[in-house]
Amino acid sequence: MKPRVRTALFLAAAAGAMPALVRALPHFPAFGDHPSPYADRVLASAPVDRHVQNVVTALNFDYRGFDTLGEEFILLCAVTGVTVLLRGSRGEHRSARTGQVEGRPVIPPGEAVTLIARLFGVATFVLGLSVALHATSTPGGGFQGGVLIASGFLLVFLGEGYRGWRAMMQAELMDAVEAAGALVYVGCGLVGVWQGLPYLTNTLPLGTAGSVWAGGLMPVINAGVTCAVLGGFGMLFIEFLEETRVNPDAEQDTEAPKS
Amino acid sequence: MLIDILQILLAVTGTGVALTRRPVRQVIALGANGLVLALLFMALQAPDVAFAQIVVGTAALPMLFMVVLASMRMDRRREDRREGMS
Numbered sequence: 001m002k003p004r005v006r007t008a009l010f011l012a013a014a015a016g017a018m019p020a021l022v023r024a025l026p027h028f029p030a031f032g033d034h035p036s037p038y039a040d041r042v043l044a045s046a047p048v049d050r051h052v053q054n055v056v057t058a059l060n061f062d063y064r065g066f067d068t069l070g071e072e073f074i075l076l077c078a079v080t081g082v083t084v085l086l087r088g089s090r091g092e093h094r095s096a097r098t099g100q101v102e103g104r105p106v107i108p109p110g111e112a113v114t115l116i117a118r119l120f121g122v123a124t125f126v127l128g129l130s131v132a133l134h135a136t137s138t139p140g141g142g143f144q145g146g147v148l149i150a151s152g153f154l155l156v157f158l159g160e161g162y163r164g165w166r167a168m169m170q171a172e173l174m175d176a177v178e179a180a181g182a183l184v185y186v187g188c189g190l191v192g193v194w195q196g197l198p199y200l201t202n203t204l205p206l207g208t209a210g211s212v213w214a215g216g217l218m219p220v221i222n223a224g225v226t227c228a229v230l231g232g233f234g235m236l237f238i239e240f241l242e243e244t245r246v247n248p249d250a251e252q253d254t255e256a257p258k259s
Numbered sequence: 260m261l262i263d264i265l266q267i268l269l270a271v272t273g274t275g276v277a278l279t280r281r282p283v284r285q286v287i288a289l290g291a292n293g294l295v296l297a298l299l300f301m302a303l304q305a306p307d308v309a310f311a312q313i314v315v316g317t318a319a320l321p322m323l324f325m326v327v328l329a330s331m332r333m334d335r336r337r338e339d340r341r342e343g344m345s
Contacts, residue, residue, distance in 0.1 A: 056307060090330075099333045131310060144310040151314040154322060233319065240323055243330040 051206040052136045052215045060141065061221045065200040068221075069185055072228055076182050079232040086239040096245035098162065109161055117159025124152040132226040136215040142222040146229025153234055162241065171238050178231025184224030188217050265299040282328055290321040 001009075029035055046058040060068045090096070098106045109117070125148075131138075132145025157165040192201030204216035213219055272292040279285040293316025300309035 099329065101332050131307075139305075139307040140310055141307065144307050147311055147314040147319070151318045154318055236319075237322070240326045243326055244333075246333075 047209060050202070050215055050218070051209040052218065053209060054136055054139060054141070056139070057135045057141045057218060057222065058215070061135075061218045061225075062200075062202050062215070065189070065202075065217075065221065068225070069189065069200070072182055072185055072225065075228065075232050076178065079178065079235050082236055082239050086243060090243055090245050090247040093245075096242075096247075099244050099246045109159055114159040117155045121152050121155035121159065124155060125149055128152060128230075132222065133212055135222040136212070136218055137210055142225030143229050146226045147233060149226075149230045150233030150237070153237060157237070157241065162245070165241075166238075169234060169238055171235065174231045174234040174238065176231070177227045178235060181224045181226065181228030181231060185221055185228070188221050188224065191217065261302050262299070265295060265302055268295045269299060283325070286321045286324045286328070289324070290317045293317040293320065 042059065042063065043055055046052055046055040046063075050058045050062060052058045052062075090099075100106055128145045128148030128151075130145075131140035131148055132142055135141035135145070153165070153169065156168060160168075189200040192203055193199055195201075195203055197203060200217075202216045202218070204220075206216045207214040269292070272288065272295050276285060276288045276292050279288045293312060296316060297309045297313035300306075300312055
């Protein structure tokens with residue numbers, strides 16, 4: 001599409017949508033106002049009902065646990081899809097050379113970058129672990145903790161380069177951690193079924209509020225989600241960063257005519 | 260006040276993403292936009308959302324785009340060379 005046609009199309013669409021927007025704007029709820037009574041009720045009842053201070057975790061892993069199970073499997077399916085699509089072409093060998101575009105140097109990480117990445121990598125890992133462990137008492141939870149730990153993996157890549165990073169990232173281990181996490185979640189649901197109650201019923205003792213173990217099933221599900229998320233993101237990073245390596249077979253193809 | 264500043268910054272960086280032409284620079288702009296969004300979540304007292312946003316929006320997503328761009332560039336150069344050969 002030519003830029004002029006595109007601009008004309010945009011202006012026409014904007015002219016059409018503008019009156020509706022202008023009419024709707026004054027009727028928006030005020031900033032910070034939420035018209036749902038459900039939120040107030042859950043905020044009041046969850047600490048008493050479930051011995052949990054972080055109501056978001058209670059919603060995710062208990063009241064709406066089944067929705068989160070679905071999300072869990074969306075992540076699992078997405079990572080599986082990426083793995084199926086990207087596996088096999090490049091970077092299968094751990095020592096594969098960095099792909100290079102002519103006229104562009106491959107610069108190894110500088111000493112300062114390595115130092116900063118080492119310091120912050122450890123700090124990020126500890127922060128992620130803490131956020132995941134204290135899911136029921138402070139903001140955050142399995143997903144946030146999992147992605148924080150996974151971003152620590154990226155800092156290792158930044159500081160140590162691809163080879164050092166791949167020495168740490170074992171694809172088989174990431175696969176296993178991700179699958180085990182998802183299995184733990186599914187298994188937690190079956191605890192209730194075994195007692196003749198609906199799937200994912202929270203029947204474990206709820207414990208004292210404020211402790212890491214408060215919330216009955218929630219800390220167990222939370223641990224499962226943490227593993228699944230960090231394994232999933234780890235897998236994703238491995239599959240994508242493998243694409244920056246040279247495929248040894250293709251390399252022979254292109255190197256041959258030079259000689 | 261802080262929230263107002265962050266909202267304006269969000270609009271500015273978002274416009275920056277839309278107006279950037281080169282893909283590599285656009286990825287950096289996207290990261291800046293994600294960082295401002297994470298700060299806004301923090302200012303709105305949603306640190307858990309901010310954690311997820313800062314990792315996904317400023318580290319994971321830009322990295323995936325960078326890898327895709329690098330991979331495309333490697334492929335393009337290889338095709339160029341093949342064409343030059345024949």
